[in-house]
Amino acid sequence: MRKINFFDTTLRDGEQSPGVNLNTQEKLAIAKQLERLGADIIEAGFPASSRGDFLAVQEIARTIKNCSVTGLARCVKGDIDAAWEALKDGAYPRIHVFIATSDIHLKHKLKMTREQVIERAVEMVKYAKERFPVVQWSAEDACRTELSFLAEIVEKVIDAGASVINLPDTVGYLAPAEYGNIFKYMKENVPNIHQAKLSAHCHDDLGMAVANSLAAIENGADQIECAVNGIGERAGNAALEEIAVALHIRKDFYQVETGITLNEIKRTSDLVSKLTGMAVPRNKAVVGDNAFAHESGIHQDGFLKEKSTYEIISPELVGVTADALVLGKHSGRHAFKDRLTALGFQFDSEE
Ligand code: KIV
Ligand code: ZN
Numbered sequence: 001m002r003k004i005n006f007f008d009t010t011l012r013d014g015e016q017s018p019g020v021n022l023n024t025q026e027k028l029a030i031a032k033q034l035e036r037l038g039a040d041i042i043e044a045g046f047p048a049s050s051r052g053d054f055l056a057v058q059e060i061a062r063t064i065k066n067c068s069v070t071g072l073a074r075c076v077k078g079d080i081d082a083a084w085e086a087l088k089d090g091a092y093p094r095i096h097v098f099i100a101t102s103d104i105h106l107k108h109k110l111k112m113t114r115e116q117v118i119e120r121a122v123e124m125v126k127y128a129k130e131r132f133p134v135v136q137w138s139a140e141d142a143c144r145t146e147l148s149f150l151a152e153i154v155e156k157v158i159d160a161g162a163s164v165i166n167l168p169d170t171v172g173y174l175a176p177a178e179y180g181n182i183f184k185y186m187k188e189n190v191p192n193i194h195q196a197k198l199s200a201h202c203h204d205d206l207g208m209a210v211a212n213s214l215a216a217i218e219n220g221a222d223q224i225e226c227a228v229n230g231i232g233e234r235a236g237n238a239a240l241e242e243i244a245v246a247l248h249i250r251k252d253f254y255q256v257e258t259g260i261t262l263n264e265i266k267r268t269s270d271l272v273s274k275l276t277g278m279a280v281p282r283n284k285a286v287v288g289d290n291a292f293a294h295e296s297g298i299h300q301d302g303f304l305k306e307k308s309t310y311e312i313i314s315p316e317l318v319g320v321t322a323d324a325l326v327l328g329k330h331s332g333r334h335a336f337k338d339r340l341t342a343l344g345f346q347f348d349s350e351e
Contacts, residue, residue: 001257004247005040005223006240007199010272011060012043012072013237014227017278024056026275031060034228035067037268038259039240043096043225046072047086048079054086061090068092070136075099075124084131094134096166097124101153102141118153122160129161136164138201143169143179150182151189158192164223165196169212172205172235180215187220199223202238204230209238214246217254228272229280229287241265241286241318249313266319286313292324297332300325304334 011027014020022030027044034042044060045053061069069090073079075097087093099110099121106112112120121137128135137157142150154165167182174182183198200216200223202209213224230239244260251257269287273280282289292315294303302309303324315322325335340347 001255002222004217004221004256004258005197005199006038006244006258006260007041007043007070007223007225008034008039008227008240009043009201009225009237010034010227010231010240011056012045013201013225013233014231014272014276015045016233017231017236017276020231020276020278022056022275024052024059027056028059028063030228030272030275031064031069033264033268033271035064036261037264038261039067040259041068041070041094041223043070043072048073048076048082054082057083057086058089061087061093065091068094068134070094070096073097073128075120077124077127080124080128080131087132092134093132094136094164095128095132096136096138097121097128098138098140098166099124100140101150102144103146104144105141114149118156121153122156125157125160125162134164135162136166136199137162138166138168138199140168141170142167143174143182144171147182147185147189151186154186154196155190155192158190158196163196164199165193166199166201166223166225167216168201168225169203169209170201172203172209174208174212176208176211176215179212180219183216183219183221197222199225200238201225203233204235204237207235209236210242210246213238213243214254217247217256228268229278229284231272231276231278239285241269245286245313245318248317262317263319286318287320289322291315292320292322293326294324294335295326295328296330297335300335300338301332304338 044057047054047057057071071083073083083095198221200213200221202212226240227237228240230236247254294300299310
C-alpha cells in the first residue's frame, strides 16, 4: 500500500494560533511526543523569525532521532542560512522554503511579477539544495493561483532540486473536489512531477481542512501537513488525529497506510492542549470528551447489546479510557442497570 507521510506543523503553524506561545522546553516535550506518535516530519519552527525560535528548532533537531526535523524559511538567503544553522545537526535535516504564487499575493504583498517569483524560487531552491539533502518548496496561496502558472513554477523548482512540493490552501477557500483537482492537474501537466512528492497543507476557514487533505490523498498526495487538535493560524490547520483515524478506519476506501501509532493520539492531544492552553471542544472528533460517549437510551441499549451499532472507532484505538455511557435525561433502563451493577448494587426491577 502507498504510504502517506505525516508532516506535523503543530510547533510552527500550530504555534501561530493567536495567543499561543511555547517556550523551548514545552516545544521539546511536544516534539518528543510527536516522535512517539510516529510523525514522519516535525516542522519545529521558523528559525529566522526570532532567536527563541532558532534555539528551539536547534534543540529539537539535536534531540529527535526518529523523524526528520524541518524549519520554515522564506525564499531569502538569510532565512535559509538560519534554517541550516538550526537544523544541520539533525538526523535527517530538511528545509521548507516558500513563496507566494497567487496574483493577489504577488500584487499586494510581494509586489513582484510572475517571472520574478519564478526566478527567486529557482534561485533559492538551488541555494537551499547546496546545503540540505531534502528541499521542500511551498507555493503559498497555491489554491488561488492560476493552474498553468502553478504547473510552470512547480516544474522549474523540481528541476532546481525540490523533492517535495507543497500546495497549500493558505486561506481555507477550496471545496474538496477543487482541491483534489489541483493535485490531479499537477500529476497530468508537470512533466517531471514523478521526481517529487506532492504535499497537502489545508486551513480550516470553511471547516473543510480534513476533507480537503483526504481529497488530496485520493488524487495523489503522498504527504499531508497537519497539526494536533487542528490548531493553527486563524481557524487552524487540518487535524492530524482526524486524518490518521479516517485513513485507518476507512482503509478499505483510501487504500493507504501511515506510520502513526494511533494509541498515542489521546496522550498527544492532551499534552498539546495543556501546553498551548487551547481547550479541545467536547464534541471534537476523535479526541473530544464526548467523542465516545453515548447518552440517549436507544443508543445506550444498542451499544450494550453490540458496540458496533453506534461506535465506529473504539476508544482504546486512540488511547482513550473513559466511561462510554453517560447518564443523562435521555438515558434508559439498560444503561442505568449496567451502571448500578458496575457500582456493585443489586436491585430487582421493582426497586
Ligand atoms: O498556509 C500556508 O500557506 C503556510 C505556508 C507557509 C506553507 O503555512
Ligand atoms: Zn499554513
